[in-house]
Amino acid sequence: MSAMGANAPGAGSVPEPARPAITIRGVTKTFEAKDLGTVVALDGIDLDVAKGEFVCLLGPSGCGKSTLLNAVAGFSLPTSGSVKTDGVEVTAPGPDRAMVFQEYALFPWMTVFANVAFGLEIKGVRRGEIKETVDALLATLHLTEFRERFPKDLSGGMRQRVAIARVLALDSPVLLMDEPFGALDALTRRNLQDELLRIWSEWKKTILFVTHGIEESIYLADRIVVMTYRPGRVKKIVEVGMPRLRDVSSPEFNKLKRELTEMVMEEQRRHAEAEARLATAD
Amino acid sequence: MAKKNAGSLVWSLAVPVALLAIWEAASRAGVINPMILPSPSAVFLRWVAYARPARPFDPAEGTYLAWFFSGELLHDAAASLYRVVMGFVIGAGLALPVGLLMGTSETVYRLLNPLLQILRPIPPIAYIPLAILWFGLGNPPAFFLISLGAFFPVVMNTIGGVRTVDAIYIRAARNLGASGATLFWRVILPAATPHIMTGLRVGFGVAFIVVIVAEMIAVNNGLGYRILEAREFFWSDKIIAGMISIGLLGLAIDTGLSRLSDHLLRWHRGIEVGK
Numbered sequence: 001m002s003a004m005g006a007n008a009p010g011a012g013s014v015p016e017p018a019r020p021a022i023t024i025r026g027v028t029k030t031f032e033a034k035d036l037g038t039v040v041a042l043d044g045i046d047l048d049v050a051k052g053e054f055v056c057l058l059g060p061s062g063c064g065k066s067t068l069l070n071a072v073a074g075f076s077l078p079t080s081g082s083v084k085t086d087g088v089e090v091t092a093p094g095p096d097r098a099m100v101f102q103e104y105a106l107f108p109w110m111t112v113f114a115n116v117a118f119g120l121e122i123k124g125v126r127r128g129e130i131k132e133t134v135d136a137l138l139a140t141l142h143l144t145e146f147r148e149r150f151p152k153d154l155s156g157g158m159r160q161r162v163a164i165a166r167v168l169a170l171d172s173p174v175l176l177m178d179e180p181f182g183a184l185d186a187l188t189r190r191n192l193q194d195e196l197l198r199i200w201s202e203w204k205k206t207i208l209f210v211t212h213g214i215e216e217s218i219y220l221a222d223r224i225v226v227m228t229y230r231p232g233r234v235k236k237i238v239e240v241g242m243p244r245l246r247d248v249s250s251p252e253f254n255k256l257k258r259e260l261t262e263m264v265m266e267e268q269r270r271h272a273e274a275e276a277r278l279a280t281a282d
Numbered sequence: 283m284a285k286k287n288a289g290s291l292v293w294s295l296a297v298p299v300a301l302l303a304i305w306e307a308a309s310r311a312g313v314i315n316p317m318i319l320p321s322p323s324a325v326f327l328r329w330v331a332y333a334r335p336a337r338p339f340d341p342a343e344g345t346y347l348a349w350f351f352s353g354e355l356l357h358d359a360a361a362s363l364y365r366v367v368m369g370f371v372i373g374a375g376l377a378l379p380v381g382l383l384m385g386t387s388e389t390v391y392r393l394l395n396p397l398l399q400i401l402r403p404i405p406p407i408a409y410i411p412l413a414i415l416w417f418g419l420g421n422p423p424a425f426f427l428i429s430l431g432a433f434f435p436v437v438m439n440t441i442g443g444v445r446t447v448d449a450i451y452i453r454a455a456r457n458l459g460a461s462g463a464t465l466f467w468r469v470i471l472p473a474a475t476p477h478i479m480t481g482l483r484v485g486f487g488v489a490f491i492v493v494i495v496a497e498m499i500a501v502n503n504g505l506g507y508r509i510l511e512a513r514e515f516f517w518s519d520k521i522i523a524g525m526i527s528i529g530l531l532g533l534a535i536d537t538g539l540s541r542l543s544d545h546l547l548r549w550h551r552g553i554e555v556g557k
C-alpha cells in the first residue's frame with residue numbers, strides 16, 4: 001500500500017521540465033444571465049498542470065470550477081484567454097481529455113460492456129482488441145460480473161466505476177473529473193478515491209479534479225487550487241506534499257484542513273452575501 | 283404465488299361474470315327485447331358461427347389449414363389487420379423520418395411545425411369525403427385515412443423525444459469522440475426511443491379506430507364492415523359478436539406492441555424486466 005506513494009509521479013520527484021499537460025492562460029468567461037446581467041464566472045485564470053500531476057480545483061459552489069473544467073474539456077470555450085493541452089489549443093471536446101461527470105452520464109441503453117467499448121468503437125478499433133481492452137478494464141475496476149448489466153441495475157458507486165472505465169478505455173493522457181464522487185456515500189467515496197489514486201499512479205495520468213470537499217482535495221491532490229467566488233479567480237495554490245496514502249486523522253492533514261476550511265469558508269460567506277443581496281433586490 | 287394469481291383472477295372476473303349472469307337472466311325472463319339486446323349465450327353462439335368455417339372439412343377443396351381459416355370472422359379479421367398494418371406502416375414510416383429531422387434540425391422544425399400544428403387537430407374521420415374523392419373506394423382511401431391517424435402521434439412523440447434528449451448524454455458522447463451519424467444513431471435515437479415507442483403505441487391505437495370507421499364507408503369486408511352489415515339485417519347478436527372480435531384483436535395487437543416495447547426498453551428505468 002505504501003509503495004503507491006513512492007512510485008506516484010509528481011508526488012515526491014520533481015517533474016521533468018517538459019511541456020505541461022494543461023496550460024491555462026488568462027482565461028475569462030462571462031455569461032449573460034437574464035436576471036443578473038453579466039456574470040463573470042472566471043476572471044484571468046492562469047494555471048499549469050504538469051504531466052502526471054493530480055490537481056484539485058476547490059471552492060464553494062458557483063465559483064466557476066465546472067466552467068473552468070468545461071473550458072479544458074472544450075464543451076464551452078473561454079470568452080478570452082487560452083487553454084492548451086500538450087501545447088495544442090483546445091477548440092472542441094475530444095477523447096484526449098476524457099471527462100467523468102458527477103451524474104455518471106452512462107448511456108442507459110448500453111450494457112456496462114458497451115458503455116466502456118463505445119469510445120473504442122468510435123476510434124475504429126478492431127472488435128477483438130476492443131473486447132480484450134474492455135474486459136481487462138472491467139477486471140481492473142472489479143466490474144467483470146456486471147459486464148452484461150444495464151446501468152439502471154447498478155449502484156451509484158458501480159456506475160461511477162463504469163464511467164471511469166469508460167474514460168480509461170480511451171487511454172487519454174488527461175482525465176477531467178467534475179465532482180465525480182459527490183453523489184456517493186462516504187465509504188463508497190473513500191473506496192473510489194483509493195481506486196482512483198491506484199489508477200493514477202499505475203497509468204501515469206494527469207488529473208484535473210473538481211471538488212467542494214476539502215478533505216477529498218487533501219486526500220487526493222498534489223496541488224490544490226482554491227478558487228474565489230465571483231469573479232472566479234485563483235485565490236491560492238497549496239502544495240500538499242504528504243506521502244500517500246494519506247492519513248486523514250494525522251495532525252499534518254488536519255492542520256492543512258483547517259487552513260483550507262478557513263479559505264473556503266471566506267468564499268462561501270461571499271457567496272451567501274451575494275445571494276442575500278439578490279434576495280433583497282427582488 | 284399461484285394462490286395469489288388465482289385470487290387476483292377471481293377478483294378481476296367477479297364483476298364481468300356477475301354482469302353477464304344478470305344480463306342472461308334478464309334476457310331469459312323476457313325483460314329485454316332480444317332485437318335490442320340479445321342474451322350473452324345468443325351472442326356467443328353467433329360468434330362461434332361467425333368464426334367457424336362455413337362448410338365441413340373436405341380434403342378435396344384444400345388443406346386443413348385453409349379450411350380452418352375459411353370462416354368469415356378470420357377473413358374479416360385478416361382484412362382489417364392487413365389494412366391497419368399497411369396504413370400504420372405508411373403513416374409511421376413517414377412520421378419517423380419527419381419527426382427525427384424536425385427533432386434534430388431547428389431549421390426544419392421552424393419550417394414544418396406551423397403546418398403540423400394546423401393539420402394535427404383535424405380528426406382523420408374528417409378526411410373521409412376527401413379520401414373518397416381522391417382515392418375512390420376500396421383499400422386506398424382506407425390506407426390513406428389510417429396512415430393519417432397513425433402519423434400525428436408518431437411524429438409528435440418523435441420530435442419530443444429527440445428534442446428532450448438529456449444534454450449530458452450528448453456531452454458524454456462528444457467527449458468520447460462521437461459526432462455526426464454516430465452521435466445520431468448510437469446516442470440521440472436510443473435516448474429518444476421511450477418517447478418514440480409511446481408514439482408508436484398511441485399511433486397504432488388511433489390507426490385501429492380509423493380502420494373500423496374506414497371499413498364502414500369504403501370496403502365490403504373487414505370487422506368494421508361486418509358490424510354495419512349486421513345492422514341492416516337487425517342481427518344485433520352479430521353486431522355484438524363483431525364488436526367483441528374487434529376488442530380481442532385490438533387487445534392482441536396492443537399486448538404485442540407492449541411486449542415489443544418492454545423488450546426494446548429493457549434498459550429503461552421503471553420497466554420491470556422479465557415479468
Ligand SMILES: Nc1ncnc2c1ncn2[C@@H]1O[C@H](COP(=O)(O)OP(=O)(O)O)[C@@H](O)[C@H]1O
Nearest residue numbers: 031033039041060061062063064065066067068
Ligand atoms: N450557462 C450558464 N449561464 C449563465 N450563468 C452560468 C452558466 N454556467 C455557469 N454560470 C454561472 O457561472 C458561475 C460559475 O458556475 P460553475 O462553474 O458551475 O460553478 P461551480 O462548478 O464552481 O459550482 C455561477 O455563478 C453560475 O451561476
Ligand SMILES: [Mg+2]
Nearest residue numbers: 065066067178
Ligand atoms: Mg460545478
